[in-house]
Amino acid sequence: MIPLVALLVTAMATAIGALGALFLKRGAHHFSFRPAKLLRNRQLVAGALLYAASVPLYLYALKVLPLAVAYPLTSMTYVWSALLARRHLNEQIRIGRWCGILLIVAGIVVISV
Amino acid sequence: MGSKAPRPRPSEPAGATRRAIALVVFCTIGMTLAQAVLKVALSRETGIAALVLDPFFLAGLALMCASGVLLVLALRHGELSVVHPLLALGFVWVVLASFAIGERLAWKELCGIALIMAGVALVGRSGGAA
Known part of the structure; x- marks a missing residue:
């Protein structure tokens, strides 16, 4: 029996990850290697934070769900x-x-089930 | 987010898409290497103090950061709907690497990476990179 909460958390992780990618894309046009400019790039910072926020959710999903469902x-x-x-x-x-x-x-479904 | 009307932007030119795809390929290779190296470091089960001095752990973190930069550079050149799905190439590298170290490949893995590679080709072509 797969817990519904785990499925919802996983779905949330995928949505947050996609949002993170959207913000990274928006910030990417002003990307700079200079740390001061990098930190002032709000879109890029938001994207990185959203990506980082999705990681523990993914780890939870991988721990609770069978891989054939999580991937x-x-x-x-x-x-x-x-x-x-x-x-x-x-x-x-x-x-x-x-x-x-x-x-x-x-392809990902075929590999993991 | 929805407050500002999106600016109309033409599709990226073919050359930019090609550059973006090359950057994503290196990004996914870097991420796969990072995962492998980090796995070695984390499987040693030493304390946190030993971990931050572990060259494998540090190399893994450095590879992660470098891959992140490559992803941002790829997103600068290519469209999000092209660059993001291409991150699935990581699955292909993992399967190929496990083959390289002598593991037997299951049919479903071969079929899976064939499907992913066909999808990657279609997505790449759709960005004008063919």
Whole structure:
């Protein structure tokens, strides 16, 4: 029996990870190796913090859920980030790219189940 | 976040996408190496004090940071919906590395990385990198 809470936490981790990627993308255009500039890049810092926040959630998921459930769930993050990219970055995602993303998700499912 | 209307931005040019893909490839290799090195360091079960002086642990952290920088540089050149799914290449490197150290590959692993590589090719082409 798989605890529902664990599934929700995992789904949250994938959403937070995708949000982190969105903010990293927004901050990436002002990336600099100078520490002072790096820390003032709010989008980049927010992205890094969101990514960091998703890590303990993922670790919890991997601990509580069977790998055959946890890994396929984590691959959902690529679907969320594509939806976020379309909504907030105006990226045009045509059928080919969606098929590619779904093949990647399918591959992760096949490896882990 | 939804308060500001998104700025219309044209798709990234093909050359930028190619650069982004190359950066993600190195990023995922770095992350896979980092995981392997960190696993060695963490499996030694010494104390925290010994861990922060462990060259494997430090190398793992350095690789993680370098991969993070590569990811940000990749995101600067490529679209998010191209760069992010390509991070799944990490799975491919793990399977190939386990083959390289003499582990037998199961059919599902071969099929899985074939699917991932087909997906990566489609996503890469969709960004104009073909």
